Amino acid sequence: MIQKVLVANRGEIARRVFASCRALGIATVAVHSDADADAPFVTDADAAVRLPGNAPGETYLRGDLVIAAARATGADAIHPGYGFLSENAEFAAAVRDAGLTWIGPDPDAIAAMGSKVRSKELMAAAGGPVAGMLEPEAMTSADLPLVVKASSGGGGRGMRVVRDLAALPAALEQAAAEAGSAFGDTTVFVEHYLEHARHVEVQVMADVHGTCWVLGDRDCSLQRRHQKVVEEAPAPGLAEATRAALHDAARALVKQVGYTGAGTVEFLVEERSDRDALISFLEMNTRLQVEHPVTEAVSGLDLVALQIAVAEGRALHEATGLSEPPQVRGHAIEVRLYAEDPADGFAPQTGTVRAFDVPGTAERFAGPPSYGLRLDSGIEAGSEVGIHYDAMIAKLVAYGPDRASATRMLRGALDRARIHGVATNLDLLRGILAAPEFGDPASLSTLLLEARLDDWSQARSSDAVKRRYAVAAALASTTAASESARVLSRIPAAFRNVPSQPVTATYTVGGDEVSVAYASVRGRLAPVGDDSGLTAASVATDRVVLVHEGIEEAYDVVLGTGVVDVDGPQGPLDLTVVPRFVDPAAQVAEGSLLAPMPGSVISVAVEQGQRVTKGDVVLVLEAMKMQHTITAPADGVVTQLAVAAASQVESGAVLAVIEEPADQNVEGDPA
Structure with a gap:
């Protein structure tokens, strides 16, 4: 039996595997890059080994270093998680050649399914649906x-x-x-390209004794940029004939390949009222999926524990005490929390997470014993989100007796979530769950989210809402300043001996600038001007209660250096203080092209002095495993080029300056 597992991964999936190992009495080992040295998954493990460097290519993708770490720590098995080396057949073979147990399918199966071309040929040979x-x-x-x-x-x-x-x-x-x-x-x-299809996948688990269990299906249709955002089990609204056809095709492929362990068979499905459903096989993922918690919730099984049992050679019925796969019970929905800025085209974000809390999530990295919430996260308050890895920071799962109950539970949890320090897609997730289209499974398709992205991501960020948060921040800030004053501290905040102009505070909120005014009215702070319809029922340095249209609204406030974190009725909001006097050295030249996110410059398509037109490619930036094309915002000349290929840049850094010279002529142009 396995005694010590090294997880060749990072973040929430490493923590997830460690949780099952602890429950089984198995010791754990983490490997980590320099950037992850202080990450929560490292401290979760019983032992940790540093992989020098930051980029995946020099750390988590170095199979030789991972195997050496396993040997050095006495680990007898390696679990790959997902991503990185999880579907690398050569790495799986090297693990076995090193005398270690590989917690995953046979290397030959990984190789066969790792090629979408080859996997489609095998599905066709198994009699399954292939486009x-x-x-x-x-x-x-x-x-x-x-x-x-x-x-x-x-x-x-x-x-x-x-x-x-x-x-x-x-x-x-x-x-x-x-x-x-x-x-x-x-x-x-x-x-x-099937434009109106749903993305439906089937979870399989097979042992080395020839038994294959189909553990239900999931719908993962809501995607942005072809990356899943919401997943649920079972796939809602499928005709039973369609569901059976999907399960049969997945089972046939497992048999065709001789597959063992956990795997996911993915399909595109178009159900039509006048004919049988159109089903097309996409691929098979030879690993655990990001969305596996929803299957764990409705099946009651620990998929990581089953992966370990299969790797030890145990039969599924022996490992579970069941003679057949469990029946699916209830409904589970998972949303992925990403560190990305909706106000800036959902660009990946970096920074320190000042607060991270989702009330009611008693279960971490394991299915709730009954209906409830589960949170799998790679971060905690104080964690640093860097540029080197995927932008997903957590997964939140709601499990209820039916889809409507799970949706309501998940919406409530997102409403109460406190996340500050990095911009996230929290508003988008709320917008999705509140949308009528989400409530109707017939509306689901892989294009739905992109089509409604603007509407759903702006659901909670109206100007009026931002102003109320800014008022709460301003009143709490001036109260704190008054209480900490060394001189005349007993004078009421914002007090003026002679009637004068009200005090104004300005913040940036989600890319917008918001200014609010307040004054001391009869010894109490009160909003004035555009916000005179608000009254302050109570004001403290950490909590402000505003009255809006006769309704009391409480805002919890945390004051930081240059920032104010506010949690109110519409969720969390970060406000950046705009100083009253701006340092001229902090300003950038007109025409500057700024990095929309931190990342690495992959290529530069222009030279200094070159004329460009609006939309021309200036450079390509890679951040969090995705490439982003940076284009010229207007016609002009590249008067300054501040970066070169392979440069590392921070968010907001000047990449280039594009402007029209005063004489309208540049070198190479006719005079």
Whole structure:
């Protein structure tokens, strides 16, 4: 039996595996990069080994260093988590060659399923539903729309949708480049794009004795940039014939490949009232999925514990005490919390997490014993979110007796969440769960979220809401300043001996600037001017109660250096204090092109002195495993180029300056 497990991963999935190991009495080992030295998953483990460096290519993707760490610590097994080396057949074989137990499928199965091209051939051989791949040279406009995909990997990387044949060559080139950067394999292929399909996947678990259990299905249709945002089990609203066909196809593929361990078989599904559902096999993920907690909730099984049992050679019925797979009970929904800024095109964010709390989530990294909430997070208050890894920081799961109950429970948890220090997609998640389309399974498709993104992400950020939060911040701040004053501290806050102008405080909130005014009225602080419809029932340095249209609203306030964190009826909001006097040295030149996020410069497409037009590519920035094209915001000349390829930049750093010279002429232009 396995005695000590090294997890070749990081963040919440490492913590998740450690939790099951602790419950089983198995010792644990973490490996970590320099950037992750103080991360919560490192302290969760019984032992930890440093992998020098920060980039995945020099740390978590170095299989030789991971195996050496296992040997050095006496670990007898390696669990790969998901991402990084989890679907690397060569690494799995190397683990076995080192005399260690690989907690995953056979390397040959990983290799076969790791290629989307080969996996489709195997699904076809098993009699399953497969959409044909197309030859780029033979395609016509009748084949549109198309999708270019990376043969290795997933998560939207190396994927491009093509609606015009003229755009296909560029899409092939861009997809291959991104796939090569993300997965080390530039192979891409083309197939028909099913625009109105749902993304439905089937969870399988197979042991070495020939038993395969189908543990239900999940719907993962709500995606942004081809990355899942909301997942649920079971997939709602499927016809039973469709569900049975999906389960049968997944089971047949497992048998065809001789697969063992946990795996997910993914499909696109279009159900039509006038005919049988159109089902197309996407791929098989030969690992644990990010969304596995929803399956754990409705099945009552610990999938990590089952992975370990299968790796030890035990039969599924022996490991679970069940003669057959458990019946699905209730409904579970998971949302992914990302560190990204909705006000800036959902650009990945970095920084220190000042607060992180979701009340009611008593269970961490394990399914609740009954209906309730579960939180799997890679961060805690005080954690640093860096530029080197994926932007997902946590997963929140609600498990209820039915879909409506789970949705309400999850909405309530998101309403009470306290997250400060980095911008997140919290507002978007609330908007999704509140939308009528989400309540109707027939509306679900892989295009739905992108189509409604603007509406759903702005659900909680109206100007009126921001102003009330700013008022609470201003009143708490001036109260704190008054109480801490060394001279005349007994004078009421904002008091003026002679009637004068009210005090004004200005903040930036989600990219917008908000100014509020207040004064001392009969010895009490009160909003004035545009906010005179508000009254302050009570004011303290950490809590302000405002009365709005006869309703009392409480705002909890945490004052920081240059920032104010406020939690109110509409959730958390970070406010950055705008100083009254700006240091001229902090200003940037007009025409400056600023980095929208921290990252690494992959390539630079212009030279200093070059004329560009609006929309021209200036450079490509890579951040959190995704490539972002930075374009010229206007016509002009690159008068300054501040970065080069391979440069590391922080958010807000000047990348280039584009302006029109006063004489309208530059070198190379006719005078």
